[in-house]
Amino acid sequence: MTIEISKMIVHKLNITGKLPILSDSCIDIESLKDPQEALNFFVTHIEQSKNQGFVKKCQFWDLEHNFVKKRIVNIIDNMENPEQLEASLIVESKKMAIKFAELMRKTASKSDGSLFVLLYSVDGENNIAIMKMDPDTGIEVRDDLSIEVRKDMLPSKREKLHKAALIKCLDQYNSDNFHLFALDRQKSSEEPAKYFIESFLNVKVLPDDKNLTAEYQKTMTAIFQEVLPEDIFMEFSQRLKRRFKEERYFTLEDDFPLLIRDLLPQDQQDFDLDYYTNIIQYDLNKKHPGEVSGFMPVSEKIYNDVYRTRDRGIEIIIDKNIDEDLYDISIVDGTLTLVVHSESGVRKIK
Structure with missing residues (x-):
């Protein structure tokens, strides 16, 4: 299985603030200091999320009005035009970040973080990933053996995500078909059960x-x-x-x-x-x-x-x-x- 990431964008949910901190551009992967290491980081999280025991095979509920499904379809409709695709990814990911942050503010959960939306392919088949990454604190040892505390770091490749959707890019989303893998783990007893899978994604689990x-x-x-x-x-x-x-x-x-x-x-x-x-x-x-x-x-x-x-x-x-x-x-x-x-x-x- 070969995973290739072509585009990604990130928005900070900013749960303690009034609104998310939204990005107006996709991440320029090639301009990163070590682009391959960055890509490997996200590929690893996609693979781990798909293979977690908590992940469920799902389909979208209410296909005509489903909020996330509409955002995904709008992105897919622009796949053939690179400029329109990037603009669509920015607009639709912003809408999803705003919706997700609104839902979180209505819950007792205070688990802030960033919402990544990635366009990737698996052996040539297009997919869209929505991944919530919780902030972490890391400590770096400098060359002079002093240390530096780095806040709001992304979780390492060894840490498993708690909220992710790996969505197939389909020409048509029909009922009773497999549409996506959904991961919704509870981080603590205070977190409302399944708010990501039920309230945000609005999907049902396919029986297997x-x-x-x-x-x-x-x-x-x-x-x-x-x-x-x-x-x-x-x-x-x-x-x-x-x-x-x-x-x-x-x-x-x-x-x-x-x-x-x-x-x-x-x-x-x-x-x-x-x-x-x-x-x-x-x-x-x-x-x-x-x-x-x-x-x-x-x-x-x-x-x-x-x-x-x-x-x-x-x-x-x-x-x-x-x-x-x-x-x-x-x-x-x-x-x-x-x-x-x-x-x-x-x-x-x-």
């Missing part, structure tokens, strides 16, 4: 095997932790994990009854399970509109078992891949009992 594996576990755990007694729920949870480890397609209608029916009270084992199935589908459809009742489980997305006291003073993590014959665990009346057998080689290390 990885995120459906995670979402099914999350949804079914939340539902049945409230419905089943603790010991029965633990058995259901283990069955679900074992089923997801099998390399075969999972469907709600075929697999779910086999996981839960014999765990229900004797007088409920012949009940119609559509009630629970509908609850699961409703919850998943809110996050992934469309058909989400079947997928191929991805073992790397299966959760570890985590047991934690209310005050977080005790936490027990059992790896999802451990042999179940090496331990026994149960919860009865709120008391957890864990027995780790000698074959495991268990020992105290601290």
